[in-house]
Amino acid sequence: MSNDKVHQGHRARKRFGQNFLHDDYTIDAIVSAIHPQKEDIMVEIGPGLGALTEPVASQVDKLQVVELDRDLAARLREHPTLKDKLVVHEADAMRFDFSALAQPGRRLRVFGNLPYNISTPLMFHLLETAPQISDMHFMLQKEVVERLAAGPGSKAYGRLSVMAHYYCKVIPVLQVGPEAFKPAPKVDSAVVRLVPHETLPFPAKNLNHLSRVCTEGFGQRRKTIRNCFRNFITPEQLTELGIDPNLRPENLSLAQFVEIANWLTDHQEG
Numbered sequence: 001m002s003n004d005k006v007h008q009g010h011r012a013r014k015r016f017g018q019n020f021l022h023d024d025y026t027i028d029a030i031v032s033a034i035h036p037q038k039e040d041i042m043v044e045i046g047p048g049l050g051a052l053t054e055p056v057a058s059q060v061d062k063l064q065v066v067e068l069d070r071d072l073a074a075r076l077r078e079h080p081t082l083k084d085k086l087v088v089h090e091a092d093a094m095r096f097d098f099s100a101l102a103q104p105g106r107r108l109r110v111f112g113n114l115p116y117n118i119s120t121p122l123m124f125h126l127l128e129t130a131p132q133i134s135d136m137h138f139m140l141q142k143e144v145v146e147r148l149a150a151g152p153g154s155k156a157y158g159r160l161s162v163m164a165h166y167y168c169k170v171i172p173v174l175q176v177g178p179e180a181f182k183p184a185p186k187v188d189s190a191v192v193r194l195v196p197h198e199t200l201p202f203p204a205k206n207l208n209h210l211s212r213v214c215t216e217g218f219g220q221r222r223k224t225i226r227n228c229f230r231n232f233i234t235p236e237q238l239t240e241l242g243i244d245p246n247l248r249p250e251n252l253s254l255a256q257f258v259e260i261a262n263w264l265t266d267h268q269e270g
C-alpha cells in the first residue's frame, strides 16, 4: 500500500495534491483530446513526473510548465529528453500570471491534471485569463466537472457553473476511475475542455456585481429570488426586467444573472 505512494522514485506529496497518471490508455485519450499542434503556445499546470508532459512535448517545439514542487521542477529541468523543450516555471499556479505567456495574436493552450485540493479556486483564477486562452483541458474531480458543466435547474449548478459559462463553452470529454493514478485518489475524475468565447455572449458591466449576485443567490438557493436579492432589487423591478421574482436562483440562466448584475451596476448609488 505504502509503495503506491512512491512513483518513479518520488514520494507523492499529499499537500500538493499529487496523484500521478500511470494508465497509458487514459494518457493517450487526454493527449488526443488536447490535440497539440507544433506551433501552439502550450502551458501545462502541474507536470509532476511528466505523464502528460512527455507525449505533449514530443508534438510541439516548446512547452511552458508551472510546477510548485521544487524537487519535481528540478527533475524536469534535468530530464534527458524534455529539458531542451521545457520552460520550467517553479511557481504556484494560483498566483501565476498566465497572460504574460501569451503573445500578440497568439493565445495560450493550457492543460493539466490539476491538484484537486485547489481546483475550484484555480478555475476562477484561470477564467480571469480566458481572453488570452484559446482552450484548456483539465483533469479534475468528476464532481467539479459536473459543476462546471451544469445548467439551470440542476443540483450541481452554482457560481462556478455561471462563471465558467460566462467565459467559456464547457465540454466534458472523458471519465477516469481512481485506478489510473498512483496513488489512487478517493474520488472519480473527469477531463473537461473549456473553450473561451471569442465574444462574450452576455457581457457584464461590472464583474464584481455578477459575482455578488451569484454569491447572494447560491448562498440561499432554496429561497426565491425576491428574498435572496431583496437588499438591492424589488420584486417589481425584477418583473420589469422580465424575470419572475418567484424563481429560485438555481433556475436563473446566465443571461438572467447578468441582467440582474447589470441592473445593479446601473442603479448603484455613488
Ligand SMILES: C[S@@+](CC[C@H](N)C(=O)[O-])C[C@H]1O[C@@H](n2cnc3c(N)ncnc32)[C@H](O)[C@@H]1O
Pocket: 016, 017, 018, 019, 020, 021, 022, 045, 046, 047, 048, 049, 050, 051, 052, 066, 067, 068, 069, 072, 091, 092, 093, 094, 112, 113, 114, 115, 116, 118
Ligand atoms: C495531480 S498531480 C499531476 C501530475 C502529472 N501531471 C500527472 O498527470 O501525473 C498535480 C501536480 O500539480 C503540482 N502542483 C500542486 N499544487 C500546485 C500549484 N499550486 N501550482 C503548480 N503546481 C502545483 C503537483 O506538485 C503535481 O505535480
